[in-house]
Amino acid sequence: MTLGNQGLIMSWTFDEGTGSNTMESISKVRDRIHYVFNQAEFTEPCDPQWRKGVLGNGLLFDGYSTYIAHAIHEKDPNITYQYRSELSIGVWLAPRSYEWGYEGKLSAIVNHHNMDRKQGYLLGMYRHGSWSFQVGLESGDWKEVWAPDGHELPKNEWSYVNAVFDGNEGIMKLYLNGSEVASTDLPRGSRLVEAVDTELLIGKNNHSSLLADVFSLHMFSGMLDELNIYNRALSEQEVIDAYRYVIDTDHGGAHPQLNDEDIQLDRTPLLPDRHRPQYHVSPPAHWMNEPHAPIYFNGQYHLFYQHNPLGPFFHQIHWGHWVSKDLVHWRDLPVALAPEKDQLAPDGIWSGSATYDAEGLPVLFFTAGNDSASPNQSVALARSTYPMDNDPDLVHWVKHPEPLIVQKKGMGAFGDFRDPFVWKDDDGWYALVGSGIEDEGGAALAFVSQDMLNWTYKGPFFKADIQKFPYLGPIWELPVLLPLGRNPKGENKFLLLVSPVGQGADVEVFYWIGQLDMQELSFIPDQEEPQLIDVGDFHFTGPSGMVDPKTGRKIVFTIAQGDRTSELEYKSGWAHNGGLPLSVYLREDGRLGIEPIQELESLRGAKRLSLYDKTLAEANELLQEVQGDMLEIQVVMEPVSAKQFGIKIRRTPGGEEETLLFYDMNESMFLVDRTNTTLHPGEKCRGVQGGKLELLEDYLRLHIYMDRSMVEAYANGLKSLTTRVYPSRLDALGLEIWGDGELLVKSLDIWEMKSIW
The missing domain is CATH 2.60.120.200 (Jelly Rolls)
Structure with a gap:
């Protein structure tokens, strides 16, 4: 203390280094450090985060729960003010x-x-x-x-x-x-x-x-x-x-x-959280929404995400950043893009995509938020500083100083103009921007450029008929276009994904398969009615996609919504995570095929069970020894007399808590029943959700990934069902095959799964 105690009335050196209080040195009062995990409901209690300071130790404030309250000693009650x-x-x-x-x-x-x-x-x-x-x-x-x-x-x-x-x-x-x-x-x-x-x-x-x-x-x-x-x-x-x-x-x-x-944000306090997924990609802590802008460069995959580094709530949006060599094991990198004191994006860095410039270097296209402009959304660009500063992880990005595409009147629904999806071919660069057409419904708008900086508006790439399909809403976000290759007739097919928002919109990932008219830069769907990839009701949203240069696969990334109250997100210190990367392809029958990427097999640990041709009772007898909340399950079931059948997961021994994934043959529906998922009074996961699934075969083939609160179930390579489960009981770890009649378990394989962190 360089100035001695002359006039010093309060002092905190923060040298404790451990514990949940700190001493005010003059009064010798120990002040409590308020911190969300001093008492924790879902993870292990831990101290506030102490780090090396400028002298001794310092205290890290998490941005939403850490603070210190120091009571000022009572003054003379006869004195109103001091x-x-x-x-x-x-x-x-x-x-x-x-x-x-x-x-x-x-x-x-x-x-x-x-x-x-x-x-x-x-x-x-x-x-x-x-x-x-x-x-x-x-x-x-x-x-x-x-x-x-x-x-x-x-x-x-x-x-x-x-x-x-x-x-x-x-x-x-x-x-x-x-x-x-x-x-x-x-x-x-x-x-x-x-x-x-x-x-x-x-x-x-x-x-x-x-x-x-x-x-x-x-x-x-x-x-x-x-x-x-x-x-x-x-x-x-x-x-x-x-x-x-x-x-x-x-x-x-x-x-x-x-x-x-x-x-930097530290995921260590969250690792023991009994609900936080361990092999799904997530920020170290706090809030995320959609992952986006996947790109492959120099032997690594990069994936960015909408992120609020201040806390587990939707507020000041940045671009978070992960990197991976295999699309499975990810490393946290510093925030890639943040709002800055400029006239480009002072109020938020919203979703976008990644592509390559003329030299093959990565570039990011993003939605620039500027509340002083009208509209307050425009399309902007950031370049990597690689290779000038030897930045192999692409940590550093420099924004182009001006927006590249500014919405004008007559260019879609004015004021809604975001989420550019950009790709490059031999003829130049192309962009889709999410918007709508006044009184007509959501739309993806098309733009073209010869130099990546100057863009020409080509008109609507594709738009909805809101009268026929009101659930497609007045605005579309996050348009994604992926090539699917040629069908048996030799026709070149593409996949268009959108996420509707606005009044009456069903916020899910809808898609069409169709053809691309490059002359008009427009999309012609094979059928007018959109389809769903996932039937899990708002747990598979925020699409982005890429063509994997290593394998040629078309890969889709999504956010897995947390489905929790703000109170529980506060207590947990995190909100949302990414879904598993999903490979999409064109099947011989013209339908969209979906499957988790094969690299996920690298996460398999011990094989817990493998059986063939067992009755329901025989299978359940063997399942009694299998428990877990991080499992991969592959099961094939043949209904004999059963019309509804499936598997119960995260089940307590007496069935007080359980979640049922099942197929209804009469209705051709793939469903999840969360009526008994949790006894926790604050959790929201309830009821029955699902959607249409035409199997066209006798067997139900389920591929299920359980990762604490995350459940992703893939049915016959045609549909997924993503949902969330937050059991209150620690023994909700059991499994049980279920049916309303006789069925045969043709095969069942179960593996433990390892954390990627």
Whole structure:
């Protein structure tokens, strides 16, 4: 402590390194660190995340649940307010992500304020790394000093911040790394009014807004260390000395460096979560929606995803990033694209796709969110810095400074224009953009370019008749076009996928098989009515796709929706994951064939059971020894007299909790019954879901992947059924073949499955 105790009224060194409390050194009070996993319902309880600080240890704030509340000792009850003529705050911090700025509020570093009453003080961050110190004065004014452009707080780097209030001299100042960067004048003799009936909070705004009645916004995300509060105004030299003390004591006179692993989101606390999938791709923590922009480059597959690094809720959207050598085992990489302080995409980096430029290097096309523009969505591009900076993992991307395609009136449904799907051939680049046609329904719009930068609108690629198919909705998102090859007649077929949204839309992945008119750049479907790949009711959504250059396979990626309340997503610390990569192909009968990619076999562990030609009773006798929540199951069943038959999974010994996957021969329906899936009063998974499946053969062939709460069932290579299950009981691990009559289990093979993490 370079300044001794002169005027020091509160200090947190965060040197504990373990535990769920931290000492305020002056009062010797141990403050509780609020953290979602101090008490955990679904995973193992654990301490808040401690990391190496600038001196000793530091504390990592997760962005949505971590904060410290320090009770200010009671004042004389006869005194209504307490005033301060001077106040200084010094703190080392490293933000991991930035506040979006909802309702104009700061994400608080430290605060003890009430802006409505013009009381107290607030040091915090705002959009894109901007930051401010704000105070309430005896005069009734609320005064603010802001760091100017060029002095934002960088992500994933240490900064030393000082805020000084000197009412006697009539000035407020900000210092960054020992240098003054901003000041604002006050009337001489000004006094700060202490906030009453308010806790001092570190990492949380005293008056944070609530999202979904659960999530407090305006939380600090990142590292804090060496927080000191003084009841006097520090001089410029004292600020410099405090900065020099840290860098000279522990860092050889250089500015402290921060290891990526010390600040990046950590999946370790979530690994024991009994509901979190272990061999499905997922972010380290917090929120994701659709995975998208798959691309293969230099021996690795890259897959990106919509991600909120602040917490497990839909808010400030970035592009997360994974990389894999086999489409099965994935590595977490840093966020690839984030909103920045520009006129391109300051308000969100929404979905898109990946392709190659003229030199064969990867490029990303994304939806640029800019709420100051009309419409607030446009198509933009980012280039990899490979090979200039030897970046084999494609970690670094640079955005093209201007949008490439801006929607104009008459170009689809104005204001809905997103999710570009771009591909390249020998003649140039082509793009589909999700939109709609006014009063006609959803549409994919077509564009063409010779240089990847200048685009020409060709009109609707394909549109729906909302009168005939109202469930296709007024807007389409995430259009995907994949070549399927030639059918037996020699016709070249393509697969078009869309995701409807808007009033009346059924938010599922619908598809058509058809032909491509390259002259008009339009799609001619084989049949007007769309089909579903998955019949699991909103658990298989957000499509993206690629042609695998290694194998020629056409692969589809999806999000597996979590189907949980905001309260449970808060408690869990994560929301959603990806579905298994799915190979799609054109069958001899003209129907779409689907199957999980073969590489998933590499995850098989011990084989738990293999049997042939057993009655229902015989099979269930052998199944009594098989339990698990991470299994691969292949079963073939021949109905003898049964009209409904299938398999019960995640079953307790007495059947109090169980989930039934079954086929109804009379209705030609593939279904899941989740009536008894869970006894947990907060979980939403309930009822019976499913859809049409024409088997055209006597056997039911199910290929099932169970991964904790994830269930994916593939029936006869024709349909999938994706669903979620959250049993409350730890013994909900059993299996049972079920039928309403006699049936024969032709074969049954079960493997344990290994985690990819």
